Amino acid sequence: MDLFNNLIFGFSEALSLQNLLYCFIGVLVGTLIGVLPGIGPLGTIAILLPITYGVPPVAAMIMLAGIYYGAQYGGSTTAILVNLPGETSAVVTCIDGHQMAQQGRAGPALAIAAIGSFFAGTVGTLLIALFGPPLADVALKFGAPEYFSLMLMGLVAAAVLAQGDMVKSIAMVVMGLLLGIIGTDVNSGVQRFSFGFFELTDGIGFIVVAVGVFAIGEIVSNLGEAQERRVLANKVSHLFPTLQDLKKSWGPILRGTGIGCFFGVLPGTGPSIASFSSYMLEKKVAKNPDEFGRGAIQGVAGPEAANNADAQCKFIPMLTLGLPASGVMALMLGALTIQGIQPGPQVMTQKPELFWGLIASMWIGNLLLVVLNLPLIGLWVKLLQVPYRLLFPAIMAFSAIGVFSVNNSAFEIHLTALFGVLGFIWMRLGFPLAPMLLGFVLGPMMEEYLRRAMLMSGGDPSVFITRPISLAFIIATILILVVMVAPSVRKQREAFTD
C-alpha cells in the first residue's frame, strides 16, 4: 500500500519537533485571526510571507497552511458567540449558530462546529493523499502548451465562478494581468511599464501586492465600519452535544464534506459558496425546515464541515498542478517560489517530504485545532476585546518591516503603501480582490508558457489543439464560458450575490 507508506512517511516528517511547532504556531495564529473580524487569512499569510524566508520550506508551508484552515475554525467561534462572522465563510454559521447561543446552547454549537470541521478536514486530507499522485503523474507530461491551456481554464473559471458582479471580477482579472506584465519581457528583454525605475525591471514583487492590498487595504477599509461586538461568552456552559444533537448532525456533516470537496477543487469558488450550498441543501432535506433560523444544529454542522473541506481540497490543484484555485493558494504558490521551489507536479517527486509532510500536518493541525478550540474558547473571546487602535498599528508596522526585509528596499515599502490605497479604493467600490491576485500570479506564467509554446512550435498555434491534454483544457474552458452565458446559471449567480 503505497498510500499508507506515503502517509507514514508524511507523519514522520510532520511530527518532527520543528514541524510540529510550526504547525502549532500556524493553527494558533490562524484561530486568532479567524476569531478577529477585520483581518483574514489572506492578509495574515501575506504579512507572514517574508518571515518564511529563513524557515525551511516544509515548516514554512505547514505554518501557512495552518493559518489558513485555522482561520476557518476561528471564524465560526465569533459567528456563534458574537453573531459576527470572523471570516466570510462563517456568514452562514451565524444564522443558526448564534440562535443556539442565545438559547444557551453555545457549547454544543461550538463543539459540533469543531467536530464537523475535524471530520471534513480528515476526509480532505485523505482525498489529497489519494488523488494527488495520479494527478501529478498526468501533469508530469505537461509541456508549455498544456500549462498554457490549463491556466487559461483556471483563469476563466476564476472569473466566472467568483461571487459578486461578474463584470467587476473580469475587470479585476485584467487588472491583475496588467500589473503582472510590468517588468522585463522574458523573450526579448524589453522593458514594459517600468517608467525608468530600475526597481521595476524585475516586476512588482508578489509580497508587495499581497501585503498592500490584503493587509493594509483591508485594515483601512475596516476602520471605516463601526462594529458592534456583543459577546455571549458567559452563556458557554456545557460543551458536549447531546446524543440527539449528534444524531441530527452526522448526516449534514457527511453531506457538507461532500459539497465542500466538490467546490474545493473548482477554481474561483470561495469557502462561502460551499457553506452556503450546504446550508441550502440541509434546509431542503430537513424534516422540519422551520427549525432553520431558530437554532437548528444541522445549520451549523453542515456548513462548518463544508467550509473546512473546501479549504482543504483547495490544496489539490495547487500542489499537483501548480494552479492556484483561490487567493490564499496564490499566496501559497508565492511562498513556494520564494523558497526556490518551482511549483508543479515535480514537487511531489523532487520534494516528497514537502508534499506528504504538508498533508500529514494538515490532519495533525485539525486535531490540534479541536484540542485548542474547545477548552480555550473563553480566551479567544477575551481577544475580541483588544481594541483595534492597538491591533491595527501593530499589524501595519509589522507589514512594513516584512516587506522591507525581502529586498532591503524602501522603494517597495512605498509601493506597498500605494497598493494599500488602491486596495482600499477597490474594496470600497466593491471590486473583488481575489481575481486580481489570480490574474497577477497566473498572467505572467500564462504569457511565458504561451510564448514558449509558440517558440518551440516555430510559430504554429495548432499545438494547443493537436496535443490531447491541451485540447481537453481548451474544450473545458469553452464549456465553462457557455455555462456562464446560460440564463439559469446567471440567475443563480445573482442570487448568490445577495
Add this chain to the structure above:
Amino acid sequence: MRVTHSLLLKAAGALLALTTAAAAQDYPAKPVRIIVPFPPGAINDFVGRTVATHLSNRLGKQVVVENRAGAGGVVGTELVVNAPNDGHTLLVVSLAATVNPWLYKLPYDQSKAFAPIAVVATAPNVIAVHPDVPAKTAKDLIALAKKQPGKLQYASSGIGTFLHLGPELFKTMAGVDILHIPYKGAAPAMVDVIGGRAQMVAASIPSTLAHLRSGKLRAIGIGATKRNGLLPDVPTISESGLPGYEAANWIGIVAPAGTPAPIVAKLHKEISLMQETPEVQKQFTNQGADIMRMSSAEFAKFIASETAKWGRVVKEAGIKAQ
C-alpha cells in the same frame, strides 16, 4: 635657495604620504558594507560573505553583507556608485556587470564608476545536454547542430544572463544555429531540459552537478581553460571540440571610483591573504569555483576586456539595449 626649495618639496611629499598613509591606517573607521546586487544563495552572495567574514576578523570592524537585488545587478551597483568613496561601501561585481552596459541605459558610466580592488574567484559553466541527444562531445554537438540548423534548443535563465551568453558564444564560435528558449530563472530552465522539452543548457557547475551524477543530464564540457575539481572526468570544451571556448563567470570586489589608493591596496592585500588559506580554497572548490588572482590594475584591464568580449556576444545574439 635651491636647497630650501627641494627641502620644501620633500616636506610636502612627506606630508602627503603621511596623510594618505593615515587614511589607510584609520580605515575602516566604521562598519563596512559589502553590497551584493543579487539575492542570497548564489555564487556572488557566497563570495561576498566569505570576504566579509575574513575582513571582519582582520580589520577589527564589522563587515556586513547587504543583498540589493534587481535589474541584473543594476539596482545594487547604482547604490555603490553613488556612495561615498571612502572604502566603507564595497560591491561584489561579476560577469553580469560587464553585460549590463549592453543591455540597459545605465544611470552611471561603468567604465569610470569603479575602483577595482581584487578579483576573487572564477566559476565556469558546464554545457550539458539531455541524455537522449546523440552528441557526446562538443564536436558531435556542433556536427548535430550543423545537420539540423535551428532544431536543437537550449534553455536559459533569461535574456542577457550567463546561461544565455555562454551558449551564444558557443554558437558564434562554432558557426551553428541553436534556438534560444528563455525562462524566468535557472530552476525552471533546468526542469525542462531534464524533462527533454529543451535539449541543452549551459549553467553553473553546482546547479548542474546533481543531475549529471544521476544521469538526467550529460556533460559535454566545461567552459574554462582547465578542468574543474568537482567534475574531474569532464573535459573542457576546448578539449572536446571547440578550441578557445571560455565562458566563466568571475566574481570580484570593487569600490566606488576615487577611493584612496592606500585603502584599495590594503583591501587587495587582505583579499590576497584570504585567497591563500587552504580552507577558503576548499570552500570555493565545493562551489565549483577556482581562486583567481591578479593585481588591482590587472583587474581593471580584465573588466574592460570582459566588457568588450561580452559586448560582441550580445551584439551577435541580436540583443538590443533598453
